[in-house]
Amino acid sequence: MFNRRQYQSSPDRYEYLLTDMGRDLYGPFYRDAPMGDRWLSKGKPPLPAQASRLRHDFHASVVCDRCKQPIGRRRHALQATYDPKSFGALGPRSVS
Secondary structure (H helix, E strand, C coil): CEEEEEEECCCCEEEEEECHHHHCCHHHHHHHHHHHHHHHCCCCCCCCEEECCCCEEECCCCECCCCCCECCCCCCCCCCCCCHHHHCCCCCCCCC
16 A cells, blocks of 8 residues: 655655555545544544635545435445455455
């Protein structure tokens, strides 16, 4: 997800650049930020996300690209089109 690139010697210093895979996490990062604020902020104000060009705070959400309705775990399901075991995963499991 990251490429490490040295930008200084003596002492060695590195920057970490997102790969294409890492850039794909941009949306989920913003979508999941409120979860971190809720469970890890210890009562401090949440970190606001701001649309820089529009200059207003926003809350990211996941919506269906066809019907534009919010996607939630109770109303939608994912169906894999591949065998997760071929990628080293344990396969489907139930989460309560």
